[in-house]
Amino acid sequence: MSIIFNEQDKSFTLTNGRIQYVMQLFLEGYLGHIYFGKALKSFNIKRAFYQTEREGAPNPAKHADARIFSLDVLPQEYSVYGSGDFRIPALEATLANGTTTLDLRYHSHEIFSGKKDLANLPSSYANNDDATTLEITMREVAGDLEVVLSYTIFNDVDVITRHARIKNLGQDPIALRKAASLTLDFPTDEMDRISLWGKHAFERNIERTPLNHGIEIAASSRGATSHQHQNFLALCDRTTTEFTGDVWGCSLVWSGNFEAATEVNSFGNTRMVMGINGFDFKWMLNHDETFTTPEAVLVFSTDGLNGMSQNYHRFVQDHIVRGVHKNAVRPVLVNSWEAAYMNFTEDSIVKFAKDAVKLGAELIVLDDGWFGVRDKDNCSLGDWTILNQKKLPNGIKGLCDRIHDLGAKFGLWVEPEMVSPDSELFRAHPDWAIGVPNHERYQQRCQYVLDLSRQDVRDYIVESICQVLASADIDYVKWDMNRNLTDIGSFAYGKEQQQEIATRFVFGVYDIMKRITEAFPNMLFESCAGGGRRFDMGILCYMPQTWTSDNTDEVCRQKIQYGTSLIFPPITMGCHVSACPNHQVGRSTPMLSRFICAMSGSFGYEMDLGKLPEAEQAEVAQHIALYKELRNTIQFGNFYRLMSPFEGTQNETAWQFVSKDGNEVILMYFRNLCQPQGNIRKLRLVGLDENATYEVTHHMYNQSLACNALDYLCNYKLEGDTFSGDELMHFGVNMDKVDRDFAAYLISFKRK
Structure with a gap:
C-alpha cells in the first residue's frame, strides 16, 4: 500500500x-x-x-x-x-x-x-x-x-x-x-x-x-x-x-x-x-x-x-462499527410495541417476557409508554425522569430485575431528541424546541424537535437519559427519532447563523450519542428513526445496528433488506417477525416465510408470542433454535444477493450467506405469488469451494395449499444429501414445487 x-x-x-x-x-x-x-x-x-x-x-x-x-x-x-x-x-x-x-x-x-x-x-x-x-x-x-x-x-x-x-x-x-x-x-x-x-x-x-x-x-x-x-x-x-x-x-x-x-x-x-x-x-x-x-x-x-x-x-x-458489540453475537430480541403499544403494566410485561423466554428469546424490550403520563403519543416526551408509577410501581429497576430473573436481558425504548408540547419539559423551557420567531411551530406526531445546537439542551438530555439508564442494569436501548425538522431556527443564535441550525443539530446528535454511549460502553444500542429514516454510517459509528424499517411485512421486507444490503451488512439490520395480518399493510403470510426473511439480520419478534396457538409456539421455538445455530454465519459471514425483487418478474428474491471460514452456507429463496404450473427455480450458489463437498443440514419450505398438491414433496427432503461445490455453483440446486402464495425456502450446507 x-x-x-x-x-x-x-x-x-x-x-x-x-x-x-x-x-x-x-x-x-x-x-x-x-x-x-x-x-x-x-x-x-x-x-x-x-x-x-x-x-x-x-x-x-x-x-x-x-x-x-x-x-x-x-x-x-x-x-x-x-x-x-x-x-x-x-x-x-x-x-x-x-x-x-x-x-x-x-x-x-x-x-x-x-x-x-x-x-x-x-x-x-x-x-x-x-x-x-x-x-x-x-x-x-x-x-x-x-x-x-x-x-x-x-x-x-x-x-x-x-x-x-x-x-x-x-x-x-x-x-x-x-x-x-x-x-x-x-x-x-x-x-x-x-x-x-x-x-x-x-x-x-x-x-x-x-x-x-x-x-x-x-x-x-x-x-x-x-x-x-x-x-x-x-x-x-x-x-x-x-x-x-x-x-x-x-x-x-x-x-x-x-x-x-x-x-x-x-x-x-x-x-x-x-x-x-x-x-x-x-x-x-x-x-x-x-x-x-x-x-x-x-x-x-x-x-x-x-x-x-x-x-x-x-x-x-x-x-x-466499534465497541464491545462490534464482534459480539446479537441476541434474539422480543419487543413489546406491536404486542402491547402503551397499554401495559409491570405484571403484563413480565408475563409477555415469560412466554417469550420459554420459546428461546434472549432480550426483552419495553417500548414506548413507561414515563410521564404517556398513555398516548401526544404527551410527556422529554420527561424522562418522571416514571409512570401506575404502570411500573417498582420502577425500571423492579421490572428489569424480574426480567433478569427469567434468564433474559432487558432493554428500554427512548426518544431523546424530541419533546411533547404537553410535557413538563416544554412548559418549563419552550425556547428549547427548534422554532422561529412569530411563527407557530408545526407538529408531527404531536411533538417538536429539541434544539440540539444548544449546549444546555444537550446537557439536559445527557443527564436525564443517563439517570434513567443508570437506574437499573439495562442491557439494551432502542433510540428512536420520529419526525423531520421543520421551522428550523434557534433562539440561542443570531440572524447570521440561523441557516447553520440544521447542520448544528446533527453535530448535536453526534455529541449526545457519543456522551451517552461512552457512559454505558457495555450497553447494546440500536438506532431507530421512525424505522429507517436515519440508517447511515454516521449513526453506526455510535450504535452497531439500526431498525431497518417499521414495515415488518415479509414481502415488503425482501425489497427493503435487499436494497439496504447494497451498503450495509446484515448484522447492522434489525429484522423482526410480527403478527398477521401485518400492522403496516394488512397482509397475512406464513410464519416460516416471515422467519426466513427476518432471520437475515439481527433477529427478533414484534408480537406477543404467548398469544399464539400451541402449534405456532412450537414452530417459533424451533425457529429460534435454528437461528441460534446459524446466526454466527448470518451475522458475520459474507452476504451474496442472487435474485433481485426489483428485476425480472419482481416476484422472486434469493440471497445467500457463507461463513468466514467457508464451512457453512445458507441459501434463502422467496416466491411471493404462486403461478399455475409454475417453473421450477434452479439457483446457482456463489462463493463456494469448487473442490469441496457440501452436505445439506437443513431444508425448510412451506407446505403446499393447492388442492392438487401431491405427496412427492414429502420425499423431496434434502437433509443428508451431498453436492460438490462446482455442482452448486455451475449447475445449481432446485427449489421445491410449493403451490401456495408467499412461499419461502431455506437450505443450509456444511462443508465436509
Missing part, C-alpha cells in the same frame, strides 16, 4: 495493489483528477488527459492564447464556483468583499500512516498499518481561504475516504454556502446511475437508470438522512451486473441533509458531487475557524454490485 508524489510529472498516486487513484497538478497548481479504478501495472500519465479547445470554455489569464486549457473541461478534485467551471461546484462561499468567485491552487501536501479523526464528526478509523493518508492543501488566490483535501486509502478493503477542511485565513468572516465532501469526475457519460429511494415503511428501493444530460439529484432537506433518499450513489458501466463489471460507489458518514448529484455536460463528461445539501445552508466562518465536511466513502469494484457491497460490508464492520 502506498501514496506516491511524483515530482517530475506532479502526480499523486494512491494504491493498495487492487485499486488505484491518480491526481495531477496542472499549470499554476490546478488539481486535476486523472483516474480511479483497477490498479494498473503502468500508467502513461502524459497522455491521460486530452486537451483541446472548447467553445465557451473560459481560459485562465496566463493561458488565454493557448485556449486548450479550461476548468470547464478539466476533471477536478474539488470544484469551485466562479472561475470558469460551469458545472456543479463542491464549494461555494461569499468572501469578505461580497464576491463569490473562488480560484483554488495547490499549496502543499503531506503523506502519513493511519488516519486522523474528524473534528466534531464521526468517521472511520484505522491503525497506522491499516491505512495511509494524503492531505493536499489548496489556497484561494486572494489568500483568505484554505481547503485541505484529505484522502485515506485502506490496505484491507478497496475503499478511499475523502473529506475537506475549509479554513478562513482572513480577518473578516466568510459565509460558506456549499461545502461538499468530494468531487469525482469521469471522462464518459456511458454509465448507469444507481440510487436508493423510498418512503416511510418502504425504504431503500433500488433505482437504476442511464445517466442523462444535465443535473440529477437525490437529496434530503428534512434534517436527517430520510426515508425518501439514501446518502448513497453509484455509477457503473451499462453492462455491469451483480457479479461482473465496473462500479464506483459513494456514501457519506453523515446523518443530516445531503445532496448526491451527477451532471453530464455537453462534452460527454460526468461529474459526481456529494456532501451536505447546499439548500438553505450557510456557515459563518470567522477568522482562523475551520469547517470540516462529513467523510465520504468511495468504493471501486470490478466484480459488479456484489463486489461493491462486499467492500462496504467489510468497511462498515471493520472501520465504522
Whole structure:
C-alpha cells in the first residue's frame, strides 16, 4: 500500500495493489483528477488527459492564447464556483468583499500512516498499518481561504475516504454556502446511475437508470438522512451486473441533509458531487475557524454490485462499527410495541417476557409508554425522569430485575431528541424546541424537535437519559427519532447563523450519542428513526445496528433488506417477525416465510408470542433454535444477493450467506405469488469451494395449499444429501414445487 508524489510529472498516486487513484497538478497548481479504478501495472500519465479547445470554455489569464486549457473541461478534485467551471461546484462561499468567485491552487501536501479523526464528526478509523493518508492543501488566490483535501486509502478493503477542511485565513468572516465532501469526475457519460429511494415503511428501493444530460439529484432537506433518499450513489458501466463489471460507489458518514448529484455536460463528461445539501445552508466562518465536511466513502469494484457491497460490508464492520458489540453475537430480541403499544403494566410485561423466554428469546424490550403520563403519543416526551408509577410501581429497576430473573436481558425504548408540547419539559423551557420567531411551530406526531445546537439542551438530555439508564442494569436501548425538522431556527443564535441550525443539530446528535454511549460502553444500542429514516454510517459509528424499517411485512421486507444490503451488512439490520395480518399493510403470510426473511439480520419478534396457538409456539421455538445455530454465519459471514425483487418478474428474491471460514452456507429463496404450473427455480450458489463437498443440514419450505398438491414433496427432503461445490455453483440446486402464495425456502450446507 502506498501514496506516491511524483515530482517530475506532479502526480499523486494512491494504491493498495487492487485499486488505484491518480491526481495531477496542472499549470499554476490546478488539481486535476486523472483516474480511479483497477490498479494498473503502468500508467502513461502524459497522455491521460486530452486537451483541446472548447467553445465557451473560459481560459485562465496566463493561458488565454493557448485556449486548450479550461476548468470547464478539466476533471477536478474539488470544484469551485466562479472561475470558469460551469458545472456543479463542491464549494461555494461569499468572501469578505461580497464576491463569490473562488480560484483554488495547490499549496502543499503531506503523506502519513493511519488516519486522523474528524473534528466534531464521526468517521472511520484505522491503525497506522491499516491505512495511509494524503492531505493536499489548496489556497484561494486572494489568500483568505484554505481547503485541505484529505484522502485515506485502506490496505484491507478497496475503499478511499475523502473529506475537506475549509479554513478562513482572513480577518473578516466568510459565509460558506456549499461545502461538499468530494468531487469525482469521469471522462464518459456511458454509465448507469444507481440510487436508493423510498418512503416511510418502504425504504431503500433500488433505482437504476442511464445517466442523462444535465443535473440529477437525490437529496434530503428534512434534517436527517430520510426515508425518501439514501446518502448513497453509484455509477457503473451499462453492462455491469451483480457479479461482473465496473462500479464506483459513494456514501457519506453523515446523518443530516445531503445532496448526491451527477451532471453530464455537453462534452460527454460526468461529474459526481456529494456532501451536505447546499439548500438553505450557510456557515459563518470567522477568522482562523475551520469547517470540516462529513467523510465520504468511495468504493471501486470490478466484480459488479456484489463486489461493491462486499467492500462496504467489510468497511462498515471493520472501520465504522466499534465497541464491545462490534464482534459480539446479537441476541434474539422480543419487543413489546406491536404486542402491547402503551397499554401495559409491570405484571403484563413480565408475563409477555415469560412466554417469550420459554420459546428461546434472549432480550426483552419495553417500548414506548413507561414515563410521564404517556398513555398516548401526544404527551410527556422529554420527561424522562418522571416514571409512570401506575404502570411500573417498582420502577425500571423492579421490572428489569424480574426480567433478569427469567434468564433474559432487558432493554428500554427512548426518544431523546424530541419533546411533547404537553410535557413538563416544554412548559418549563419552550425556547428549547427548534422554532422561529412569530411563527407557530408545526407538529408531527404531536411533538417538536429539541434544539440540539444548544449546549444546555444537550446537557439536559445527557443527564436525564443517563439517570434513567443508570437506574437499573439495562442491557439494551432502542433510540428512536420520529419526525423531520421543520421551522428550523434557534433562539440561542443570531440572524447570521440561523441557516447553520440544521447542520448544528446533527453535530448535536453526534455529541449526545457519543456522551451517552461512552457512559454505558457495555450497553447494546440500536438506532431507530421512525424505522429507517436515519440508517447511515454516521449513526453506526455510535450504535452497531439500526431498525431497518417499521414495515415488518415479509414481502415488503425482501425489497427493503435487499436494497439496504447494497451498503450495509446484515448484522447492522434489525429484522423482526410480527403478527398477521401485518400492522403496516394488512397482509397475512406464513410464519416460516416471515422467519426466513427476518432471520437475515439481527433477529427478533414484534408480537406477543404467548398469544399464539400451541402449534405456532412450537414452530417459533424451533425457529429460534435454528437461528441460534446459524446466526454466527448470518451475522458475520459474507452476504451474496442472487435474485433481485426489483428485476425480472419482481416476484422472486434469493440471497445467500457463507461463513468466514467457508464451512457453512445458507441459501434463502422467496416466491411471493404462486403461478399455475409454475417453473421450477434452479439457483446457482456463489462463493463456494469448487473442490469441496457440501452436505445439506437443513431444508425448510412451506407446505403446499393447492388442492392438487401431491405427496412427492414429502420425499423431496434434502437433509443428508451431498453436492460438490462446482455442482452448486455451475449447475445449481432446485427449489421445491410449493403451490401456495408467499412461499419461502431455506437450505443450509456444511462443508465436509
